[in-house]
Amino acid sequence: MDAVSKSHVFPSPIGESVTRVDALEKVTGEAKFTDDLQFGAGLLYGQVVRSPHPHAIIKRVDVSRALALPGVRAAVTGEDSDDHIGLYLKDRYIFCRDRVRFVGDPVAGVIAVSESIADEACRLVEVEYEVLEPVLDPLQGVQEGAPLLHPDLGEYVVADFIDPKPGTNIANHFKVRKGDVEAAWSKCDVIVECDFRVPHVQHVPLETHVAVARVDQTGKIILWSSSQSPFAQRNLIAEALNMSQSDIRVIAPYVGGGFGSKAGVSVEGTAVVMARKVPGHPVKMRLTREEEFYCAFVRQGLIARTKVGAKSDGEILAMKTEYYWDAGAYTEYGVNITRASGYSSTGPYRIPNVHADSYCVYTNHPVGGPMRGFGMPEIHWGIEQIMDMVADELGMDKVAFRLKNCLRGGDKNVTGMTMHPIGLAECIEKASKAINWGEKAPASAPHKRRGKGLAIMWKAPAMPPNAGSSAWVRFNEDATVSLGIGGQEIGQGSFTVATQMAAATLGVPLDWIHISAPVDTKYSPYEWQTVASRLTWSMGNAIVQAAEDARRQILDIVAAYWDEDPNDLDVKDGQVISFKSENAIPLKDMVVYGLPLPDDQGWHGGPIIGHGNFMPTYITSLDNETGQGQRAVVHYTTGCQAVDLEVDTETGQIHLLRVASAFDVGKAINPDQVRAQMEGGVVQGASTAILECLQLKDGVPQNPSFTDYRIATSVDIPDEIIPIIVEVPQDDGPWGARGVGEHPMVPTAPAIANAVAAALGVRILEMPMTPEKVFLAIQEKLGEA
Amino acid sequence: MATHKISFNVNGIRETAEVPSNMTLLTLLRERLAITGTKRGCDTGECGACTVLMNAEPVNSCLVLAVEIDGTDIVTVEGLAQDGQLDPLQEAFIQHTGVQCGFCTPGILIAARALLDRNSKPSRREIKDALRGNLCRCTGYTRIIDAIQEAAEVGG
Numbered sequence: 001m002d003a004v005s006k007s008h009v010f011p012s013p014i015g016e017s018v019t020r021v022d023a024l025e026k027v028t029g030e031a032k033f034t035d036d037l038q039f040g041a042g043l044l045y046g047q048v049v050r051s052p053h054p055h056a057i058i059k060r061v062d063v064s065r066a067l068a069l070p071g072v073r074a075a076v077t078g079e080d081s082d083d084h085i086g087l088y089l090k091d092r093y094i095f096c097r098d099r100v101r102f103v104g105d106p107v108a109g110v111i112a113v114s115e116s117i118a119d120e121a122c123r124l125v126e127v128e129y130e131v132l133e134p135v136l137d138p139l140q141g142v143q144e145g146a147p148l149l150h151p152d153l154g155e156y157v158v159a160d161f162i163d164p165k166p167g168t169n170i171a172n173h174f175k176v177r178k179g180d181v182e183a184a185w186s187k188c189d190v191i192v193e194c195d196f197r198v199p200h201v202q203h204v205p206l207e208t209h210v211a212v213a214r215v216d217q218t219g220k221i222i223l224w225s226s227s228q229s230p231f232a233q234r235n236l237i238a239e240a241l242n243m244s245q246s247d248i249r250v251i252a253p254y255v256g257g258g259f260g261s262k263a264g265v266s267v268e269g270t271a272v273v274m275a276r277k278v279p280g281h282p283v284k285m286r287l288t289r290e291e292e293f294y295c296a297f298v299r300q301g302l303i304a305r306t307k308v309g310a311k312s313d314g315e316i317l318a319m320k321t322e323y324y325w326d327a328g329a330y331t332e333y334g335v336n337i338t339r340a341s342g343y344s345s346t347g348p349y350r351i352p353n354v355h356a357d358s359y360c361v362y363t364n365h366p367v368g369g370p371m372r373g374f375g376m377p378e379i380h381w382g383i384e385q386i387m388d389m390v391a392d393e394l395g396m397d398k399v400a401f402r403l404k405n406c407l408r409g410g411d412k413n414v415t416g417m418t419m420h421p422i423g424l425a426e427c428i429e430k431a432s433k434a435i436n437w438g439e440k441a442p443a444s445a446p447h448k449r450r451g452k453g454l455a456i457m458w459k460a461p462a463m464p465p466n467a468g469s470s471a472w473v474r475f476n477e478d479a480t481v482s483l484g485i486g487g488q489e490i491g492q493g494s495f496t497v498a499t500q501m502a503a504a505t506l507g508v509p510l511d512w513i514h515i516s517a518p519v520d521t522k523y524s525p526y527e528w529q530t531v532a533s534r535l536t537w538s539m540g541n542a543i544v545q546a547a548e549d550a551r552r553q554i555l556d557i558v559a560a561y562w563d564e565d566p567n568d569l570d571v572k573d574g575q576v577i578s579f580k581s582e583n584a585i586p587l588k589d590m591v592v593y594g595l596p597l598p599d600d601q602g603w604h605g606g607p608i609i610g611h612g613n614f615m616p617t618y619i620t621s622l623d624n625e626t627g628q629g630q631r632a633v634v635h636y637t638t639g640c641q642a643v644d645l646e647v648d649t650e651t652g653q654i655h656l657l658r659v660a661s662a663f664d665v666g667k668a669i670n671p672d673q674v675r676a677q678m679e680g681g682v683v684q685g686a687s688t689a690i691l692e693c694l695q696l697k698d699g700v701p702q703n704p705s706f707t708d709y710r711i712a713t714s715v716d717i718p719d720e721i722i723p724i725i726v727e728v729p730q731d732d733g734p735w736g737a738r739g740v741g742e743h744p745m746v747p748t749a750p751a752i753a754n755a756v757a758a759a760l761g762v763r764i765l766e767m768p769m770t771p772e773k774v775f776l777a778i779q780e781k782l783g784e785a
Numbered sequence: 786m787a788t789h790k791i792s793f794n795v796n797g798i799r800e801t802a803e804v805p806s807n808m809t810l811l812t813l814l815r816e817r818l819a820i821t822g823t824k825r826g827c828d829t830g831e832c833g834a835c836t837v838l839m840n841a842e843p844v845n846s847c848l849v850l851a852v853e854i855d856g857t858d859i860v861t862v863e864g865l866a867q868d869g870q871l872d873p874l875q876e877a878f879i880q881h882t883g884v885q886c887g888f889c890t891p892g893i894l895i896a897a898r899a900l901l902d903r904n905s906k907p908s909r910r911e912i913k914d915a916l917r918g919n920l921c922r923c924t925g926y927t928r929i930i931d932a933i934q935e936a937a938e939v940g941g
């Protein structure tokens with residue numbers, strides 16, 4: 001009944017749509033998520049007292065009444081936070097020490113024998129605040145004289161590619177100065193200027209954040225967490241608590257949806273600090289759905305001021321952008337979103353004159369963090385709409401306009417990097433053709449309007465220049481293989497792709513490979529984080545190396561046994577064979593026990609274990625003033641989505657008829673999984689485009705529940721999604737592959753907006769395109785006419 | 786708090802338990818009986834991750850009190866396979882990639898089982914309507930709907 005063996009294809013499973021290796025566990029209820037683990041009678045529950053104010057000084061915290069409640073074991077406050085924590089900029093304490101900066105900021109924690117007692121104890125914690133004026137808008141935040149959220153910004157430890165401005169609320173300022181934008185405007189026949197807005201949205205993983213921490217009697221920590229980043233969590237917590245990484249062990253079971261929210265450190269820190277108070281007891285910290293909406297990361301808000309100029313023949317000459325990121329109370333992770341959006345600010349276009357400023361602005365809003373696309377869905381919302389507006393002004397077809405200006409291999413991009421070969425033009429052609437671009441189709445009723453639109457995108461993995469991966473393969477007695485990886489399965493299919501790569505390289509059937517899961521920092525090989533769509537490419541390279549290492553050892557041993565040249569040998573379908581002598585030996589006869597030498601001379605070989613690692617070695621920095629440099633990123637994945645839709649003019653309702661989604665993935669290791677990412681990304685993108693907005697009023701979330709914050713359900717999906725795979729190989733990708741997990745999310749919203757504009761002649765400049773907003777826009781247009 | 790003695794069947798096995806009045810069926814399953822296939826996504830009846838069958842009807846187990854299940858039959862995702870044979874829905878979810886992170890999957894499989902038990906040949910529209918209360922953030926639903934249709938076709 002093993003689903004995998006049925007579909008296993010030999011000789012190579014690369015490029016085959018094998019079924020997911022985790023599917024059987026997941027359909028039987030066997031797959032273990034963090035909250036499914038059983039900790040026995042010693043388990044205690046942590047709960048957090050959170051700030052009700054967006055901005056305030058903590059005058060006094062008194063936990064004595066909470067501690068007196070029967071069933072309460074301990075309490076923590078800011079005094080139990082040792083050092084700052086953060087990924088790129090260490091700007092937060094696990095529990096606030098002196099100041100709170102958003103509604104939900106952790107002020108104190110209580111540990112009790114049950115969740116309900118912990119809840120009750122939280123209400124008994126007395127906190128006295130001195131309320132401060134909040135910053136509720138990034139444009140307010142950058143103004144001189146605005147209340148300062150982080151007066152100590154200049155003291156924080158920061159990555160060298162981030163540029164904070166102490167004495168202001170600007171946690172990072174990234175600039176591009178290329179060519180001469182001011183001089184270029186006068187050569188343009190058409191100039192369009194427009195502001196776009198993107199509200200905060202939430203990742204909404206179906207599994208909320210959960211972490212269980214246990215500190216043993218010797219002070220060592222074990223953390224079980226729903227995590228995209230077990231190694232980064234170990235590292236950041238070790239630094240914040242001044243501990244050795246070796247004394248912290250993170251065990252990360254399956255993740256019930258991440259989308260970036262479970263990268264870096266969030267609730268895990270609170271669990272660890274609480275567990276230190278009750279040595280020997282595991283302490284569980286589980287966010288409620290309400291807490292998940294605003295106490296975990298949210299996607300940052302954005303105000304994008306954009307100006308584009310082109311010549312009458314359609315050539316884009318200049319682009320100017322100002323991005324004001326509503327980055328929230330802490331920008332430890334968000335500072336790099338600002339950077340990524342700066343160095344990608346032109347979108348995938350060839351533009352000789354560029355002036356871009358991307359500001360990461362502290363606000364008293366929930367903490368902005370990475371979310372599927374890392375800034376790209378937000379900036380493409382504006383980029384792709386203004387490109388349509390320019391094409392309109394020029395009277396040019398939007399596909400033709402994009403084909404004329406889109407980046408191609410060999411072009412210099414916005415930062416001066418020479419583009420590797422990309423299949424963007426092919427994506428544009430195929431996606432537009434799939435919805436019969438250029439053919440007018442009638443609406444289904446007189447009060448409905450039909451429209452088609454498209455958007456293109458690019459995205460590079462945004463990460464430190466030297467983010468690394470490692471892997472090992474270890475043979476078992478029957479020649480099955482344990483594959484050690486540190487990358488996480490968060491639904492994107494990484495375990496399946498890893499299995500395919502190991503099987504293909506080793507020359508063994510797919511179902512001989514078993515991932516050594518859960519990822520456990522004590523035993524698993526290092527992986528930076530499961531983010532940025534980087535695993536297929538980066539971890540994939542490490543797996544191939546590890547498998548090649550093992551294969552080499554095997555061939556050497558057998559070659560010696562047969563007295564042949566290893567180059568004449570190969571491993572196929574679990575056997576070592578010789579092309580020369582036509583000898584064959586099953587792997588199980590030698591991968592653990594080795595082989596005897598002739599004439600009773602003893603033995604040769606030993607248990608086979610191969611290892612491999614990968615780290616890009618060619619990344620260089622960008623000039624601080626101009627944003628120019630040789631190669632700031634590893635590669636860009638590009639793509640195009642085309643949308644055919646109908647709008648009901650009486651209700652403002654958008655109905656998606658067809659969405660074509662084309663991406664250049666280099667090489668689809670598992671085409672079906674690639675298509676599954678496209679479908680999921682289209683629906684998540686459409687959900688944010690039409691339904692989603694975390695409403696913040698004076699910093700207080702207004703809709704932290706599924707009733708008030710709607711996400712797409714089964715009845716909201718497009719009638720048809722047409723996934724299209726384009727394959728222009730990546731030179732340093734395994735089999736040419738590059739990542740695609742995030743990308744289908746990126747162009748969905750602007751493609752819908754462009755199709756809405758085509759249908760109605762109105763532009764929606766701020767997400768989401770709710771029926772109410774669309775209806776009002778139609779009314780406004782009628783009023784004008 | 787007052788406790789109550791209840792007896793019930795879970796996946797065909799007879800169980801008894803002493804439960805406080807405010808304990809939910811979801812907590813009883815997950816934290817008392819360690820039957821953890823059923824997931825907690827919201828605890829307020831809005832996501833469907835906790836769907837189980839109670840006397841063959843789908844319910845959100847986070848909204849059902851444990852005392853209410855006295856004398857009933859409960860089926861969770863662990864009870865779908867019979868005698869080592871996967872339910873056709875489970876087979877179809879594997880073959881059609883109806884699974885990504887898998888957190889919504891147990892609840893959706895149960896909701897789909899309930900649908901097919903009352904309507905053996907649902908239309909796509911009917912499947913979508915039946916899944917309205919089950920959120921999935923990963924798949925975009927298409928393959929889930931495909932899988933349910935396929936399971937219905939093979940007579941599941």
Ligand code: FES
Binds near residue numbers: 824826830832848
């Ligand atoms: S957990 Fe019961 S409906 Fe969400």
Ligand code: FES
Binds near residue numbers: 884890921922
């Ligand atoms: S597969 Fe992740 S929520 Fe449905």
